[in-house]
Amino acid sequence: MRKCVWMIVCMIVFLSGQWAQAQNLITEIRAKVIPMNLEITTQKTTNLIFPYPVKSVDRGSAEVLVQKAKGVENILQLKAASDTLKETNLTVVTADGTLYSFIIRFLASPAQLNFSLGKVIAQTPWAIFAAGDNNEAKINDLATQLSHKKRIVSSLRTWNNAIGLRCNGIYVKDDILYFQMELENKSAINYTVDQLRFYIQDLKRAKRTASQQVQMQPMEITGNATVIGSNSVQNIVVAIPKFTIPDQKVFMVEMLEKDGGRNLLLRIRNSYVIRANVL
Known part of the structure; x- marks a missing residue:
């Protein structure tokens, strides 16, 4: 009788151990991430x-x-x-x-x-x-409206081999600066934009001294900033979080041509930025 009871106890212990192992296996399988x-x-x-x-x-x-x-x-x-x-x-x-x-x-x-x-x-x-991106549609809508405005700045322009880059106006609203830019191609050859960069750097760079550039990342560029067709003019508006320019530095707009050398560099001083038109 005692032998029989002992065998039953052993069987229960064995089955309990097997059940625990099975439960652990199930938990382990559930923990695996199946691709x-x-x-x-x-x-x-x-x-x-x-x-x-x-x-x-x-x-x-x-x-x-x-x-x-x-x-x-x-x-x-x-x-x-x-x-x-x-x-x-x-x-x-x-x-x-x-x-x-x-x-x-x-x-x-x-x-x-x-x-x-x-x-x-x-x-x-x-x-x-x-966060904050729910205003993107508003920014785009405002930038589109600004692209049709008449020029209010006439002295910010640069040319290279019949390619022109001009800033027609600077506006500000809700801590965002809007730069109304005009891209012009007076040549018979299309101009493909490789890079359009915005950064702040030293106004005058001493020889043998590296000039640190602070990149300004646009929130939005409205309009065609990819290709300027031959004998054409087009407007873009660049929205950038508000900033001012430290002394002895300048805001640069750089446009580089893909597979070409008609590169442009437009300098904008702080005096223009701080006089931005409030919208």
Whole structure:
């Protein structure tokens, strides 16, 4: 009898141990992040919509082109750099601490381009905008209006081989400076803009002394700042967070031609900036 009881006790202990191991295995499996298969292509954009802002992105290959949608925190846009993309992976971490894993493959024509990940609340907007970006439409609208205004500044201009760069006006509203720029091409050859840069640097640079440039990142550039057609004039408006220029420094607008040498450099002194027209 005692032997029988002892065998039952041993069996219970054994089964209890097996159950504990099974529970641990289930917990371990649940803790694993199972990658999601994703096909991308070169000519179409794949959109990944996350429930929280994206905080970290890691690509297994540089052949996977990834960027956040402009002004949006929770949407990633993917493309393949070429049709020779080999299978790779993508890892994304969002603000709530969730890790998302993807196996990326090339497919010329993916069946699906938009993926909503995590919980989706009915009637909730898909996009989560960065702080302050909800005014982007207003900035764009104001910049478009300013592009049609008459010139109020006449002395800020520069030319190089029939290419002209002119600042027609400087405006300010809600701590944003708006530079109304005119791009003119009096030649028979189109001008393709390679770079359009804005920065502050020393007014006079001593020989053998490096000049430090402070880059000014535009919030918005409204208008065509890519190509200036032959014998044409076009206006753009550049919106930049407000600033003033320290003594002995100057604000520079630099426009470089792609595969060419018709480069332009426009200097704007602080006296023009502080007299910006209030809107």
